[in-house]
Amino acid sequence: MSCKNRSALDVQAIPAAGRKTRRATGSRGGALALLAASAIFGAALGFAQPGVAAELGSVGDDSAVSALITYAQQTADATPNMVVAQAANPVVKPAAKPPRVKKPPAPVSEDGYAKGDPQTCLGCHSGDAHIVAFLKFSPMAVKSDPKSPMASGGCESCHGASAAHVASRMKGGDGEPGVVFKGPNASPVEARNEVCEGCHEGGMLINWQGSQMQRAGVACADCHTVHAAKDPVREKKTQPEVCFACHAEQRADSFKYSHHPIREGKVVCSDCHAPMGSAGPHLLKEFSVNETCYNCHADKRGPMLWEHQPVREDCTNCHTPHGSVEQRLMKENMGFMCSSCHSAISNSSGGAFGGGHSLLGNLQGQATYNSALGNQRLCLNCHSQVHGSNSPNGAYFLR
Numbered sequence: 001m002s003c004k005n006r007s008a009l010d011v012q013a014i015p016a017a018g019r020k021t022r023r024a025t026g027s028r029g030g031a032l033a034l035l036a037a038s039a040i041f042g043a044a045l046g047f048a049q050p051g052v053a054a055e056l057g058s059v060g061d062d063s064a065v066s067a068l069i070t071y072a073q074q075t076a077d078a079t080p081n082m083v084v085a086q087a088a089n090p091v092v093k094p095a096a097k098p099p100r101v102k103k104p105p106a107p108v109s110e111d112g113y114a115k116g117d118p119q120t121c122l123g124c125h126s127g128d129a130h131i132v133a134f135l136k137f138s139p140m141a142v143k144s145d146p147k148s149p150m151a152s153g154g155c156e157s158c159h160g161a162s163a164a165h166v167a168s169r170m171k172g173g174d175g176e177p178g179v180v181f182k183g184p185n186a187s188p189v190e191a192r193n194e195v196c197e198g199c200h201e202g203g204m205l206i207n208w209q210g211s212q213m214q215r216a217g218v219a220c221a222d223c224h225t226v227h228a229a230k231d232p233v234r235e236k237k238t239q240p241e242v243c244f245a246c247h248a249e250q251r252a253d254s255f256k257y258s259h260h261p262i263r264e265g266k267v268v269c270s271d272c273h274a275p276m277g278s279a280g281p282h283l284l285k286e287f288s289v290n291e292t293c294y295n296c297h298a299d300k301r302g303p304m305l306w307e308h309q310p311v312r313e314d315c316t317n318c319h320t321p322h323g324s325v326e327q328r329l330m331k332e333n334m335g336f337m338c339s340s341c342h343s344a345i346s347n348s349s350g351g352a353f354g355g356g357h358s359l360l361g362n363l364q365g366q367a368t369y370n371s372a373l374g375n376q377r378l379c380l381n382c383h384s385q386v387h388g389s390n391s392p393n394g395a396y397f398l399r
Helices: 008-012 016-045 050-057 063-078 082-088 119-125 129-137 163-170 189-197 239-244 248-253 289-294 309-313 334-339
Strands: none
């Protein structure tokens, strides 16, 4: 090793005793000092030099040389072999730390309720699409409105005390909230409806208790979707599909030749029915079938100078409201429909199935041919004002 390549550390590693020895002993001392320095440098670099140590050990009892030998041995014992150590343990860069995941604060039970709601709940559920839509668009999530659930009590205002649920989920469990509205683990119907009735009282719900839906065990959440920007059952385009999920017969009727324009989006179930309870039959919005029909068919309302009694009783005597294979939502073919009341047997009025008045000029009870059936005519060809007439000459609903 040349002097140019020696580091300052190597030079400093030579003890002062060695330098004094070189000056004191002349050439022999200088040679010994160089040997001792070589041993020291080798020990500092981590290389074993047994030959140099043996030569130094044969010198004798020179105190200065002995000090150098002792120092070289101590340095060799204390300094590790850096070349061997680096080859055995290569430098490995530490792996990048994973990003920190913000966890919700630990729940503190306050009578079973989680502390920090709704922030605690949103710590886990803020990424759910239906929660995002609920927070952005639902009137139930307006925190500035003191009447909204999110302002009054957060998520637990509807889902009940859920501190145990939060604690379970933080530990990787599958605990459920206090009240579950949908799914296989849904709470009892009474518990779910009690939450909704806590805010929604009176108005449209005034007839809920004892209604057909309530007695059938239907829950509010079975029809309504709270965590949505728009509740499907309250939209004209999507409401029929919600109702048809249970009312399969009415769904089939909506595909028939003659039907109310439900699928076209012009009429929906709630235009006629009040699903949350009604004082009328069939959960109708009005007290009777006719009053419900008159909301749209006002020209049939009357009063009429000449009234057709079946029409005044019930529109469904002749019509089926959801759909029919006959025109005008008739329950059956027009000729058969009229003859169900107007027959020679029932009231001697003639009708499509015979009788004395089926043909003009025939004697009573001697008709052998029916002109209405033979010419494929309908009663309405003549009796056009079948729903009633205001004409002075309209006793037979001819005009």
